[in-house]
Amino acid sequence: MGCSKWRAALNLGHLRGQSARSVFLTMIMLLTYLFYCLNGFCESLPRPVHDQQSRHVKAVSDRRAASPTFSASQTSTLQEEPSNASFGDAPSNNMSISNTFGSKKFPQAIIIGVKKGGTRALLEFLRIHPDVRAVGAEPHFFDRFYEKGLDWYRNLMPRTLEGQITMEKTPSYFITKEAPRRVFSMSRHTKLIVVVRDPVTRAVSDYTQTLSKSPGLLSFQNLAFRNLTAGLIDTSWSAVRIGIYSKHLDNWLRFFPLSRFLFVSGERLVTDPAGEMGRVQDFLGLKRVVTDKHFYFNQTKGFPCLKKPEGSSRPRCLGKSKGRPHPLIPPDVLLRLRNFYRPFNLKFYQITGHNFGWD
Template sequence: MVENFATNSGAEKNVNMRQTRKTELSDKNVNIRQTTKTELLERARRLPKALIIGFNKCGTAALRSFLSIHPDIVSPNREPRYFSNNYNQGLAWYKSQMPLSTSRQITIEKSPNYIKEIKYLRRIYDMDPQVKLLVIVRNPVTRLQSEYSHEKSKYPEMVSMSYSEWIYINHIERFVVYMSDYASEIRQAYSVFPEEQFLIVSEEDLERDPVSVIRQAETFLNLQPAVSNDVFVFNEKKGFYCFNTSHPFFLSVMDNWEVNTLTGCLVESKGREHPSYDPQLLQQVVNISLPCVQDLFRLIHKKFDWKYYNSYID
């Protein structure tokens, strides 16, 4: 009973803290796009007009959270995984998982496993052949580190396993290709939807300059620019940008389960510390993944500034 009371008390405290922050931000006199009375009355749950469909361990949570700060974007907190895991629940169930929105707003849903299977993509097409699709990719060297940190936090038996041991246990050649071959799955997605319905961005760009990526998304989604640099602050401890908790736009993500409302950063399960590479292993990973990176850049007709690969890419 004591444990339950403590848990409930903590939850209530967190809710109260969020409400206090909302009141503080609402009281600020700033130029924020106002929702009209008519729009408030017409709020309803709507099917998504855009989906973040991949890739896992590439910053999909950060992308969704950062886009959600735009006043014309709404997004469900949790991944419904409708087209992959819950398709039997039906479209009405899927709509019920979406947040309330006005007709002016775009609902964006994020489930990074959608890009994995062509049957998921065809199900999306059946719902809306015009839906916009966002894909975020990441330097394979870093994506592997992120996957290791994630698994180590999840599985107790991995506590004493080094990064090198983990990669070799997973059969390095096959595993590195699996984590690097974005092109094969993007090419599969292109067989269902036309290329112009995709926006493909890099996690590194989102980390270095989130506003520039949001600008790309605003253009892609035909939205008016609304997010400026003062919405984010660089967190020296984390080493990347977090939300500016004093900015009124922070109201948009106050209830986001992936955001710490005190720091404005993603929760601790995001942005974990990465293991270091043995130089020989690093070169091996780069050599194995390089053809996949080259294939990706050719396919999407652009290159990302990915450390370790630049000297190999024309």
Template sequence: MLDSNRFTLSKCRKILLVLLPCVVFASFVYLNSGETKPRQNPSWRVSHAGLTLFTKSPSAVTWRDGDGEVTDEWWLQESERDSHSVNPVLPPIDVSGNTNVTMKEFHVSASLETRIEAETRQEKPAVKNESTAASKTRTANWKIMRCHGRGHNEFVNSCARRLPQALGIGVKKCGTGAFLFFLGSHPSIAPRIGEVHFFDKSTNYEKGLEWYRKLMPFSTKNQFTVEKSPKYFVAPEVPQRVLDDLSSKTKLILVTCDPVSRSISDYVHESLIKSYQRRRNITRKASAYDIRTTFSDSVIKPDGSVNAENALISTSIYVNHVQRWLQYYPRKQIYFLDAELMKRDPYQVMRELEEFLDLPSYFTRQHFFRNKKTGYFCLAKPRERCLPKNKNRRHPSVDEKTLDTLRNFYAPFNREFAKLVNKHFLWMDK
């Protein structure tokens, strides 16, 4: 009798273990069955007047951070990002899934951010305990994302890929990524993230201007499209190509830094590329770079003179390359950005860029904060973010003799450069 009871209890336990998950699942379905939900896409999209509007669900409220500003990462879908850009690449599309959206009202708020009130309706909701399948209405405030996710200026209903009105032409390893990182947060700037190398690579240039335009981010008529490729600065054929294909009114931005530090950073960068190519058995193309075991061996010849033919050195002779650019563009159309000043006070540099590009005033000191771990400035608005960790790589140790040799070598070129552009740079005081 006892054995029979044990057998029965054991059997009941097994049945309960099977039934319990089913009961829990059924309860969950019942509690959430008040309304049939549309397909669960990563985000829901609405288009109007050539703009694309993103939100996480049909009933989502206006997306804002603590300062009332919009952040790109909240609404972009990973699968629909340009591989080199944080800007959406989709054309305007209708709302996803089985939701209809009725546009009711437009108005511009005091913050100059265009908003739209949208009424969302379910086409065929299955509402529990209701005798009819009448549409259930919900109302939500939607934020218009100005092409690349930032609301500013007056409402503009044109959204397209445009050729850049401003180019970051260099200098390599002087902070071109940092300048675009900061400037790109301005609502009137549509930054092209990633280097295109259209004007300096013949294989790209031969693809034509339309190919180049299609690589640009979406922008409105009131926005500046900015693209940067540091090799534009040193490639002899680029100034003429830019003048021919873009405009004589194109604004140019040149970031300069201490030539010795730049050369060492370039050595670190090129050494990593060389190491990667060696590991992958990739044949290294002919290059103006002479990368050896140490930095000193790469830039100093056996007789003790500087190897000026090495691109590590020649790229840092700024005056040689600027003279070429000034043959095509006047001094007033080139902003010479002091990388040392940007490290110390990015706010001042961004304010100068606003004036140079004739942009609406946007930046304040509250837009920047210093990262206590790295010592470098980051963006505080519209949300806190810093440059990627692969920036500001550590430099190898270089003996003082090599450093002194290079400083003495660059000194006359630096003075000539400062005189030519009529500007003193903080990095010259180091």
């Protein structure tokens, strides 16, 4: 009898010991996760900018607690210093808000345009690269939110580790008059990427987007022409104006040398994404990690898609608003528009030293 009681007691003790061990292990796991999150590693997925704005308040208090350390993590070409100290409380160099797991830095490279050029595709393709970290949403700092200040802007950026490049894309920067001066003030060394696409197709794509939001919109030709019978193009319509690339580029060239730009062909980004990504990675001083192994052509979508996008192990194409069918525009309307753009295109080819083949 004594023996069986002891055996039962021993079994129970064994069970209690096991459950205590699993509670202990769970606690350890929870604590590790908590520590991991506190250090910003739960933030790897892109958040809407507004969400990030609300976190700004917390970040300001974080910053007060953390002593800023100069980031020696970047290579010499990518290490930046804002050249203009006139921004009220703006930092005098790219001091980083650092912790053990990286720090937030100003972007060393920005995709500044053009709207409907293929900017989202380029950013998503770049994000596969382990040395690139980018904001998912468009920050619109240099056009809409400039008064919020550089600290606000930097705080939107993801944390980067040594050797990683911070990036963002906001296609409207390319046509914003004040943007070149503002970007220059942040850093004269910022690398500028412009994805350009045939301005006629781009205009139709732009129109398609507006039409999807306002179904009662006037026809393309009604908006594109000041006088339809005389064939006078309405350059005040943004869908037309954005495509005058040479004019917008002139504005940027007053601040940045041509060597600071990379012009990516929106057409080649579709027909040869790996080839175009090779040029982009070279320009950014990155190892050519993103190659043809990362892409496959999705027949249904009619566009290249990623085999393994950032943070996922499954293939993924861009959303429905990217690569959607365009309404049919009368050929004579397109021809007139093409004739309108020709001299501007030629000037653009001349400046950039690259014939994009739109004419």
